[in-house]
Amino acid sequence: MNNATRGTSGPGEGTRAVRAGLPEPVKHEPTLPGPVFAAHFHLPGDPTGPYTYGRDVNPTWTLLERAISELEAPGRDDVEALVFASGMAAISAVLFSQLRAGDAVVLPDDGYQALPLARAQLEAYGIEVRTAPTGGDAQLEVLDGAKLLWIETPSNPGLDVCDVRRLADAAHAQGALVAVDNTLATPLGQRPLELGADFAVASGTKQLTGHGDVLLGYVTGHDAEAMAAVRRWRKVVGAIPGPMEAWLAHRSIATLQLRVERQNATALRLAEALRERPEVTGLRYPGLPGDPSHKIASQQMRRYGCVVSFTLPSRERADRFLDALRLVDDATSFGGVRSTAERRGRWGGDAVAEGFVRFSVGAEDPEDLIADVLRALDVTAG
Numbered sequence: 001m002n003n004a005t006r007g008t009s010g011p012g013e014g015t016r017a018v019r020a021g022l023p024e025p026v027k028h029e030p031t032l033p034g035p036v037f038a039a040h041f042h043l044p045g046d047p048t049g050p051y052t053y054g055r056d057v058n059p060t061w062t063l064l065e066r067a068i069s070e071l072e073a074p075g076r077d078d079v080e081a082l083v084f085a086s087g088m089a090a091i092s093a094v095l096f097s098q099l100r101a102g103d104a105v106v107l108p109d110d111g112y113q114a115l116p117l118a119r120a121q122l123e124a125y126g127i128e129v130r131t132a133p134t135g136g137d138a139q140l141e142v143l144d145g146a147k148l149l150w151i152e153t154p155s156n157p158g159l160d161v162c163d164v165r166r167l168a169d170a171a172h173a174q175g176a177l178v179a180v181d182n183t184l185a186t187p188l189g190q191r192p193l194e195l196g197a198d199f200a201v202a203s204g205t206k207q208l209t210g211h212g213d214v215l216l217g218y219v220t221g222h223d224a225e226a227m228a229a230v231r232r233w234r235k236v237v238g239a240i241p242g243p244m245e246a247w248l249a250h251r252s253i254a255t256l257q258l259r260v261e262r263q264n265a266t267a268l269r270l271a272e273a274l275r276e277r278p279e280v281t282g283l284r285y286p287g288l289p290g291d292p293s294h295k296i297a298s299q300q301m302r303r304y305g306c307v308v309s310f311t312l313p314s315r316e317r318a319d320r321f322l323d324a325l326r327l328v329d330d331a332t333s334f335g336g337v338r339s340t341a342e343r344r345g346r347w348g349g350d351a352v353a354e355g356f357v358r359f360s361v362g363a364e365d366p367e368d369l370i371a372d373v374l375r376a377l378d379v380t381a382g
Helices: 013-019 059-072 087-098 115-124 135-142 164-173 224-237 243-253 256-274 294-300 315-324 366-379
Strands: 080-084 104-108 128-132 148-152 177-181 199-203 217-221 281-284 307-311 340-343 356-360
Touching (some): 080 224, 087 115, 087 148, 087 217, 104 135, 115 128, 128 135, 148 164, 164 177, 315 356, 315 366
Parallel strands (some): 104 128, 177 199
Antiparallel strands (some): 199 217, 281 307, 307 356, 340 356
């Protein structure tokens, strides 16, 4: 993994995160203006200018979108970001703005749990949906003639990784667009647009904002026509974030590099500790040298994420383990400053064993967190 936080030019990642999207300083004004709560704006005469109606544009969104663009594609002026009310709103905006009846789309069959819901709606609209696993670049096998390739890497919750550039090159060679769900990696873990993707999509609910108090999604892209269609979809369905959520997200991005550094480092230490436990099987973390995804992850990712997955011998053992944890909340989602874990099989939508645990590492002291995990494994043994 390339741990460098500073490129050949421009500020380092911590500096960029702290200052991303800030307006030019104005005397007596706050450095980050507060949320703008407005359904409409003064608009005499012809409807010109940047702000017209609250469903279309908002100054608080503008600053947040600028910040996200600066993180996903630093140094580029041709990349646009659009924020949405949730990650699924962002995913849906790309899928339904780019596809028409008769088109084919390739989705991962091991991706986010709500993708099957999107698949059912796509098929209802006459769109052919093909699926293949993330690992081994298997989506290449079903790519022929597709209009859009949807990649999720690392995959959630299995943490498989695919070669984004290889897949993007193959898709573009036959005229297909490429979207990458970058939720688990964050822009500080990988930059899909630099790897050849047309869209980088993510749930800002997770590590990007990191406090478990905001629902948000975003789409970034560099093709003006394709992004105009995404923007039009947002307008049609009204899938817009509230100004308070957008402001909270922007505020939270300032600490992204600090949080990611701590969480990623602790996740690796936790994975190393779990590797020594005989009751733990199927341990996955792309940062582990022995992980099946480590080789390709180390080539395209700068950080490996805050999620570790593993399987305990039974559903009962997993439930007892989760109940015994003291520093970890039994909750869904991931990426927050407080560690969370859950038995994913309880939702019924992922092809995982009953004892499969998705563990999201927070910002606690690593010694405290790992001690809590090992103690919970000890007290629930037998």
